[in-house]
Amino acid sequence: MRKFAISTILVFIFSVISVPLVMAQAKPAPGGKEPITIGAIYDFAGPCYMYSESAINGVRIAMEEINSKGGILGRKLDMIVRDTEAKVDVGARETKDLILREKVNFLMGPCSSGVSLAMLVVHSEYKVMRVVGIANTEAMTVDKFTPYIFQVVPNTYMEATANTRYLMRKIPTAKKFCTIGPDYEFGRREELAFSEEIKRLVPDAEILYQAWPKPGETDFTSFITAIMAKKPDAVHGSLFGGDLVAFAKQAKPYGFFEKYPTIALFDLPVLLALGEDAPDGTFGFGRGCFFMDPNAKMMEFVQKFRKARGAYPDSWSVMAYDTIYLIKAAIEKAKSVETEAVIKAMEGITFDSLRGKFTIRALDHMGTVPCYQGTIAKDPAYPGFKIWKDISRIPGDQVIRPEASVREIWKKAGVVR
Amino acid sequence: MSFDVLFNQFMSGIARGALLFLVASGLSLTFGVLRVLNFAHGSIYMLGAFITYSIWKHLLIPVVGFYVATILASLIMAGIGILIEFFLLRRLYARGWPEQLLATYAVIMIITDVVKWGWGGEFLSIPRPKPFTGAVFLFGFPFPSYNFFIILLGLALVVFLWWLVYRTRLGDIIRAAASDREMVSALGIPIPWLFTWIFVLGSLIAGLSGAVSAPFGAIRLGMDIEIIVECFAVVVIGGMGSLPGTLLGSLIVGQVYSFGVMYKPEMALAFIFIVMAIVLIIRPWGIFGRPER
Amino acid sequence: MHVKQLEQKGLVMKRAGWLVLFIIAAIGAPFVLSEFYLAILGEALIMSLLALSFNLLFGSMGQLSFGQAAFYGLSGYTVAMLITKVHFNFWLTLLAGILMASILGLVIGYFCVRLRGIYFSILTLAFGQLLFFVIYKWHDFTGGDDGIQGVFPPDLLKSPINYYFFILVVFIFSTFILWRIVHSPFGYTLQSMRENSERTEFLGINIAKYQLMAFVIAAGYAGLAGVLWAPFYRSMAPSSLFWIKSGEPVMAAILGGPSLFFGPILGMFIMTFFHAWVLGFTVFWPVIMGALILVVIFFLPGGILGFIEEKLKKKREKTWQEIANFK
Numbered sequence A: 001m002r003k004f005a006i007s008t009i010l011v012f013i014f015s016v017i018s019v020p021l022v023m024a025q026a027k028p029a030p031g032g033k034e035p036i037t038i039g040a041i042y043d044f045a046g047p048c049y050m051y052s053e054s055a056i057n058g059v060r061i062a063m064e065e066i067n068s069k070g071g072i073l074g075r076k077l078d079m080i081v082r083d084t085e086a087k088v089d090v091g092a093r094e095t096k097d098l099i100l101r102e103k104v105n106f107l108m109g110p111c112s113s114g115v116s117l118a119m120l121v122v123h124s125e126y127k128v129m130r131v132v133g134i135a136n137t138e139a140m141t142v143d144k145f146t147p148y149i150f151q152v153v154p155n156t157y158m159e160a161t162a163n164t165r166y167l168m169r170k171i172p173t174a175k176k177f178c179t180i181g182p183d184y185e186f187g188r189r190e191e192l193a194f195s196e197e198i199k200r201l202v203p204d205a206e207i208l209y210q211a212w213p214k215p216g217e218t219d220f221t222s223f224i225t226a227i228m229a230k231k232p233d234a235v236h237g238s239l240f241g242g243d244l245v246a247f248a249k250q251a252k253p254y255g256f257f258e259k260y261p262t263i264a265l266f267d268l269p270v271l272l273a274l275g276e277d278a279p280d281g282t283f284g285f286g287r288g289c290f291f292m293d294p295n296a297k298m299m300e301f302v303q304k305f306r307k308a309r310g311a312y313p314d315s316w317s318v319m320a321y322d323t324i325y326l327i328k329a330a331i332e333k334a335k336s337v338e339t340e341a342v343i344k345a346m347e348g349i350t351f352d353s354l355r356g357k358f359t360i361r362a363l364d365h366m367g368t369v370p371c372y373q374g375t376i377a378k379d380p381a382y383p384g385f386k387i388w389k390d391i392s393r394i395p396g397d398q399v400i401r402p403e404a405s406v407r408e409i410w411k412k413a414g415v416v417r
Numbered sequence B: 001m002s003f004d005v006l007f008n009q010f011m012s013g014i015a016r017g018a019l020l021f022l023v024a025s026g027l028s029l030t031f032g033v034l035r036v037l038n039f040a041h042g043s044i045y046m047l048g049a050f051i052t053y054s055i056w057k058h059l060l061i062p063v064v065g066f067y068v069a070t071i072l073a074s075l076i077m078a079g080i081g082i083l084i085e086f087f088l089l090r091r092l093y094a095r096g097w098p099e100q101l102l103a104t105y106a107v108i109m110i111i112t113d114v115v116k117w118g119w120g121g122e123f124l125s126i127p128r129p130k131p132f133t134g135a136v137f138l139f140g141f142p143f144p145s146y147n148f149f150i151i152l153l154g155l156a157l158v159v160f161l162w163w164l165v166y167r168t169r170l171g172d173i174i175r176a177a178a179s180d181r182e183m184v185s186a187l188g189i190p191i192p193w194l195f196t197w198i199f200v201l202g203s204l205i206a207g208l209s210g211a212v213s214a215p216f217g218a219i220r221l222g223m224d225i226e227i228i229v230e231c232f233a234v235v236v237i238g239g240m241g242s243l244p245g246t247l248l249g250s251l252i253v254g255q256v257y258s259f260g261v262m263y264k265p266e267m268a269l270a271f272i273f274i275v276m277a278i279v280l281i282i283r284p285w286g287i288f289g290r291p292e293r
Numbered sequence C: 001m002h003v004k005q006l007e008q009k010g011l012v013m014k015r016a017g018w019l020v021l022f023i024i025a026a027i028g029a030p031f032v033l034s035e036f037y038l039a040i041l042g043e044a045l046i047m048s049l050l051a052l053s054f055n056l057l058f059g060s061m062g063q064l065s066f067g068q069a070a071f072y073g074l075s076g077y078t079v080a081m082l083i084t085k086v087h088f089n090f091w092l093t094l095l096a097g098i099l100m101a102s103i104l105g106l107v108i109g110y111f112c113v114r115l116r117g118i119y120f121s122i123l124t125l126a127f128g129q130l131l132f133f134v135i136y137k138w139h140d141f142t143g144g145d146d147g148i149q150g151v152f153p154p155d156l157l158k159s160p161i162n163y164y165f166f167i168l169v170v171f172i173f174s175t176f177i178l179w180r181i182v183h184s185p186f187g188y189t190l191q192s193m194r195e196n197s198e199r200t201e202f203l204g205i206n207i208a209k210y211q212l213m214a215f216v217i218a219a220g221y222a223g224l225a226g227v228l229w230a231p232f233y234r235s236m237a238p239s240s241l242f243w244i245k246s247g248e249p250v251m252a253a254i255l256g257g258p259s260l261f262f263g264p265i266l267g268m269f270i271m272t273f274f275h276a277w278v279l280g281f282t283v284f285w286p287v288i289m290g291a292l293i294l295v296v297i298f299f300l301p302g303g304i305l306g307f308i309e310e311k312l313k314k315k316r317e318k319t320w321q322e323i324a325n326f327k
Helices: A002-023 A047-066 A088-101 A113-125 A156-171 A185-201 A221-230 A241-254 A268-277 A296-309 A315-334 A338-344 A403-413 B003-034 B041-059 B063-092 B097-119 B145-167 B171-177 B181-186 B191-213 B223-238 B243-263 B265-282 C002-032 C035-060 C068-086 C090-112 C117-135 C158-180 C185-195 C197-202 C207-232 C243-256 C265-281 C285-299 C303-326
Strands: A036-042 A077-083 A106-108 A128-132 A149-151 A178-179 A206-211 A234-237 A262-266 A283-286 A350-355 A356-359 A371-377 A387-394 B135-138 B141-144
Touching: A036 A047, A036 A088, A036 A315, A047 A077, A047 A296, A047 A315, A077 A088, A088 A106, A088 C035, A088 C265, A106 A315, A113 A128, A113 A185, A128 A315, A156 A185, A156 A234, A156 A262, A156 A283, A156 A371, A156 A387, A178 A185, A178 A221, A185 A206, A185 A234, A206 A221, A221 A241, A221 B003, A221 B243, A221 B265, A241 A268, A241 B141, A296 A315, A315 A338, A315 A350, A356 C285, B003 B041, B003 B135, B003 B141, B003 B145, B003 B171, B003 B191, B003 B223, B003 B243, B041 B063, B041 B097, B041 B191, B041 B223, B063 B097, B063 B191, B063 C285, B097 B223, B097 C117, B097 C243, B097 C285, B135 B145, B141 B145, B145 B171, B145 B191, B145 B243, B171 B181, B171 B191, B181 B191, B223 B243, B223 B265, B223 C117, B243 B265, B265 C090, B265 C117, C002 C035, C002 C068, C002 C158, C035 C068, C035 C158, C035 C185, C035 C207, C035 C243, C035 C265, C068 C090, C068 C207, C068 C243, C090 C117, C090 C207, C117 C243, C158 C185, C158 C207, C185 C197, C185 C207, C197 C207, C243 C265, C243 C285, C243 C303, C265 C285, C265 C303
Parallel strands: A036 A077, A036 A106, A106 A128, A128 A149, A178 A206, A178 A234, A234 A262, A262 A283
Antiparallel strands: A283 A371, A350 A356, A371 A387, B135 B141
């Protein structure tokens, strides 16, 4: 029984000691005008790690630029980074941390769609707004919508609709398809949107087989041979990152890409990793890295990024950079950092980004951001990795889900707006 | 389903099984002799892959570069195995197996961050080395030659381990220690020395499989957790500590996955867990395992 | 003898005093701590229940379960789905959650208790992963990797302070019950099974039956943690059932000391606060946690409380020695 007593008091002592340790974390406000703080919650674990890093890099450059020009409304911009460990419960807790302890003004991130949705409930309850630049499940602005979320990355519906059109433009006679997507929310949504769009474009289209490798799959051989057994006219894929690298390498010796025209998320990190292994003539889609949209503003950003980081910016750095400037534009339009005022200012705002102009739709806070597609090819200007040619930029308003459709889903999901 | 399609799925399953055997054999060996289920085995595999990449990238020797990197990386991982065994596990043999298990769990976490810190979150890739870049043709269907390389390597490992365990003195000691550790010690064979050797061998094999898997797919964070879960399934089904069992388990898991993918891709991994659970319920020590601790 | 009896009485008084102190501190916490730390404290309390559930099997029975998160996750999902899809009565969903976890414990436990040692652990891990898989893949029903959001407690409990008190009350009450269970003839039988299972069997005890009962109770307590969690953070996700999550109560128990009832609670408190602190300035939490585990394993065998207990025991023995010499 003495154990009981000792234990009780020790539990108490340790918790009391830990608490001030945790409290010591809170930063005192610097003298003078308080900075505007952005809480950047990203997933620094697993496949999401590198996208999160890219995003933070993009934010840093934007912040430095803005602060060197006097900040926003005369206040400096500050960023606090938090890691969700790609875990939903940690993500929800860190959201609370940023809101309650660090008292951030706005939130950004994360990469994982599941974490994003869990976070959404938390910060909506506390009435803090967030802009998402990586996680792109449509669920955020449709099924689980709250007014406190904004999306500047093309959502799964827009992206798949756009890349389906490109695929059909390139292979107009295709009627039989196979799909391969990672078996989780993102992959399922993309392939669902593909199957809807393909039926619209090609009424007698047939989807012969749908491969669902698990996210993080190491060996796609069985899926490759299963698809080849069906002999499709084209293959629609939503594989990305490490999965796509493994898949591309494993499919190559089969002559897969020559026999079966394929489209998948062949963006900068994948092309960098694959190098010469990247399949020429295969189609890729992405969200806006430098070679997808080499306009003047973008190339200027590339210079800055290369100087600061010694590397080329990928889509995630680009979108994170855009996010900061978008928030800046909204704050300046509202002339305030109050959440409700900024939300109002964001709704309907037209913003000139690195990816061209887009609007934040007032109804569902979805940005009419462009979707990019292209064909993999070598460009002598960039030794070491391949990029795209025949680049297509489909503006967001051409592929965004019509408002009527959104309202219909809201009615079923019980979202009230 | 035509024959060549079925045959191709079968061969895919063999290739997958071969890679699994490469990784799981080290795990099984370690458990058989040391009675330690090394959770960190997958982490050694992952670290082996990353180190191979760095060496390969540094050397930049065409063709041979990869093989040299593989050998070097395997040796480095063997060295890491020495460190882990000597500084961590050795002091825990007197304690219970829960502490040993937890220590290997801690090693997973440490190696994860080492990789994060050393290579960042990028995923990396090594192209397939010559002469295994293309495909061979079986029944008119192409089969990647690198997969053949892995299968051959798996076979070589089977032969090597069989020779080691059944044809050498060390092998006799291994088998004796697996049955009765105290007796072996009583016979004057220094058990700590034996354990270190076995653990190092296991780490060497893990590092080698990591190196070999690099050109196969992608090198990235999280590959340790991915592989260790499948390895558990393999050793559980085949029998922990039994090398024939591990071979059988790898082949079974490889085929179940391969044909699962063809008929019901979303459930492929679930089938493996179901088989695993069934084996544990009916015959917990696995097909070739022995009913001891 | 006489002196010993006096000392026992003194201990009883001291013990009750410390307990009251703890309860006062816990009640006073919301008025001293800010909302965020209160949330961390709430999290620590909930997770301590999970750690206690693990230790019922480990500390008492010597069986290391690597699947407690499965029961925690299942009950959390039960609550989440009943509240969001059916709008069930909140209190009934809590009971339903615990019930589901216990039933699952019965089913899984039936197979697991026939095994010992590492095989027991692996089977719990396998079943846990299987359940994770089912929830992850059955996205039409469970939302898949998205999880379920919008799990709100009744208005009365929505405010952080009220929900904290709810957690605290449930925690104190259930911990007390568990303490009684562990210190009952049933509990002592479990311990005898850990010490010497053969002998216990010879005494006529049906080991499998006792182990199964313990397994179900442990599952129920893990389920209790789950039903408190879901409305707390308003959501559930499949990652709550992954085997890595099951490792957390293991670490907490080893950290705090598995041989003492309150060890896991201490361990979990330290882990939770430490985790929140470390994440405040770095993403390299895994290496820090891994190092902490190794430090405890090597330098504090028996965990923190176990270590302190040893020290106090030595001191006590020394005192008795001195008293004996005095006589």
